[in-house]
Amino acid sequence: MSSCPLVLSGRHTMALTPFLKQDMDFTECYGDSVSSVAAAARCGCRQRVRRLIKRGFSVDCRDNRGWRALHEAAAAGSEDCVREILSAAGGSSSGCRAYVNSLTHEGESACYLAARHGHLAVVRLLLKAHANINQLTNDLSCPLYAAVDGGYKEVVELLVSKGAEVNRTHTASCWTCLHQAVYKGHSEIVRILVNVCNLEALDDHKISPLFVAAQYGQQECLEILVNAGANVSTQAADLATPLLIASQEGHQACVDFLLDHGADPNIACSHDWPQLPIHAAAEFGHIGVLRRLIAVTDRVCDRGDGMVSPLYVAVHRHQSKSVEVLLREGYSPDAQDCTHILGLCSPLSFALCSTSNKPYSESVRLLIAAGASLNEEDWIYALATDKTDLLQLILEHRWIPRPETLTRNCSVPHHHGKTVLKLQEMRGLLCVALNQVHFAACWLPLLLKAGLEPSLLLQPHMFEQADSEVLNYLLEFVNWSTLSLPLKHILDRRRAEKTWEPCPYFESITCLSHICRLRVRSVLGPDVLMRTNVIQQLPVPSPLHGFLQFRNIPEASYKHSPPSALSDRIQEHSSTHQHRHVL
Structure with a gap:
């Protein structure tokens, strides 16, 4: 998922091919082929130019760039040399006109070179000599475009007053002079051009000058364009608006101005x-812009069908600050199911997928803390891992309810400041747990200490697949003498197969102290017993506190070698998963 990349100018740099690199000798230095008159004009030496012309030196010679003496004089800004050269160029008006409009190999006229360097007097002189004011170079530039690019306001004023074409497109991207003036931030030139240019001129991506101002943060130019009547909601070929691009680039002042107008x-x-x-704004972490847009954006994007919550793009770019701001402002951590649009069912699933082989991201923590629903995936x-950091994070913010309190209510109740797991979430938890018995040594202690009712795990699959230590650990939390016959048969078979070695006291009658603590848990509820200080408030000796909370039971050790990457294990789980409905 991306944010509609925008390319304005289409500029590309081509690398030399290998055979060209081998054939070209960059160490050889070529001599300057400029003529004597041109060399004098380059230095602005009027007297020397005059002497050379009188001695018969030609003003018509070209150098290896196709430059004549007039080009050198114009580029150097020497009005006097230009006069001398024009005077010598030809007696007739037609001859002078042809000479003044002669082009270099790059298609540059003397007027273009003078305008590009901001030489106002020379441009004025060349125009009087009938220079073509709209002559295009090989790269589709012209004197006006060159003056705009350089920020030469007086040259621009002169060319516009003399009838220069202001709406012609230039460069490979089809920009007008107004596009270029805005891009360079030449606000005074923009003030001139808005009175004569098409404010809605579009380049090859259908981008207007106002769009350019928003993209490059040219606030003053933006204000000039808007005040001149430019459309603030124009859309480019990919439907991007100036407000979108200003938000993407983080130009707060431009965003504020556009919204205000x-x-x-x-x-x-x-x-x-x-x-x-x-x-x-969310994707690129521009928090000030994001806060402004939250206040004015229709909340239908938060949960509406066919829409996409900004949480998705914030998670995509790991912009945890954006995630935090959106959640604080009331955006739902569950958002909407975007499987049909983005192939993603929730922001949390996306965040977990993005960090499956890394420490879990701040976005994951924020979403879980905000109460994001947990599905089976x-x-x-x-x-499905020997790492417990994510499960610990979930249990830090979630309360495992007693089975008898579970309902189909879709609301999100709270208990002791934590979000209570809903019925569907509990079903997913137990279903996945029973399909991941080989990791039970890692997750079982955490779940039981977090208040999971142990009887929910007294299932045939658990008894058949669990390691001997894990099975003993689970049995320590229940009255093993009252197990159902099918479960006892599984234990008998496993003991005979020597895949389970029971604790010695499992053979005898359950001790009274164990029965008592099971009764205490039944009365208080496993959640309250294991996650609160209620035991400390009971009139029992303090040495019994740990016993009543089952803290005396040693945990099973994880004996499996680390398997493949988590993403591979998840793929394997998805292909072999069986739905085990316990609740």
Whole structure:
């Protein structure tokens, strides 16, 4: 997922091919082929130019660039040399006109060279000599475009007053002079051009000058264009608006000005999905812009069908600050299911997928802390691994409810400041846990200490697949003498096969102290018993506190060698997963 990349100028640099590199000798230095008159003109030496002309030296000779003496004089800004050379160029008006409009090999006229260097007097003189004011160079530039590019306001004023074509497109990207003036930030020139140029001129990407101002943060130029009547909600070929591009680039002042002057923050800015300016700000972490857009953007993008929450793009670019701001401002951590648009079912699933082989990102922490719903795939990331950091993070912010309190209520209740896992989330947890028994030594202690009712795991699959230590650890949390016959049969078979070695006291009658703590847990509830200080408030000796909370039971050790990468394990789980409905 990306943010609609925008290319304005289409400029590319071509690398030399290997055979050209081998054939070209860059150490050889070629001599200057400029004529004597041209050399004098380059230095601005009028008297020397005059002497050379009187001695019969030609003003018509070209150097290896196709430059004549007039080109040198114009580029150097020597008005006097230009006069001398024009005087010698030909007696007739037609001869002088042909000479003054002669071009270099790059298609540059003397007027173009003078304008490019801001030589006002020389440009004025050449125009009087009938220089072609609109002559194009090989790269489609012209005297006016060159003066605009250089920021030479007086030259621009002169050329415009003399009838220069102001709306012609130049360069490979089809920019007008107004585009270039805005791009360079020449605000005084923009003030001149807005009175004579087409404000809505479009380049080859259908980008207007106002769009250019927004993209490059040229606030003063933007204000000039808007005040002159330019459309603030114009859209480029890819549907991007000035507000979108200013938000993407983080130009706060431009964003504020556009919004204050009618720019619509709810225009879809992409052919692929309904991208809005708020998405661009979130994706690139421009927090000030993001806060401004949150206040004016329609919240339908948060949960609406067919829309995409800005949380998705913030997660995509690991912009945790954007995630934090959006959640704080009330955007749903669950957003909407964007499987049909982006191939993603939730921001949390996307965040977990993006960091499956790394420490879990700040975005994951923020989404879980905000109450993002956990589906089966999310639980796989927490349970199908020998790493427990994600599961610990989840349990830090989630409360495992008692089975009897679970309902189909889709609301998100809270208990002791934590979000309570919903029925569907509990089903996903237990289903994945029972399919990941080989990692039970890692997740089982955490879940039981977090208040999971142990009887929920008294399932045939658990008894058949669990390691001997894991199975003993689980049995320590229940009354092993009251197991169902099918489970006892599995234990008998495993003991006979020597795949399970029970604790010695499992053979005897359950001790009264163990039965008592099971009763205490039943009365208080496993969640309250394991996650609160209620035990410390009971009238029992303090040495019993740890016993009543089952802290005396040694944990099983994880004995499997680390398998393949988590992403591969998740792929394997998805292909072999069986839905085990416990609740």
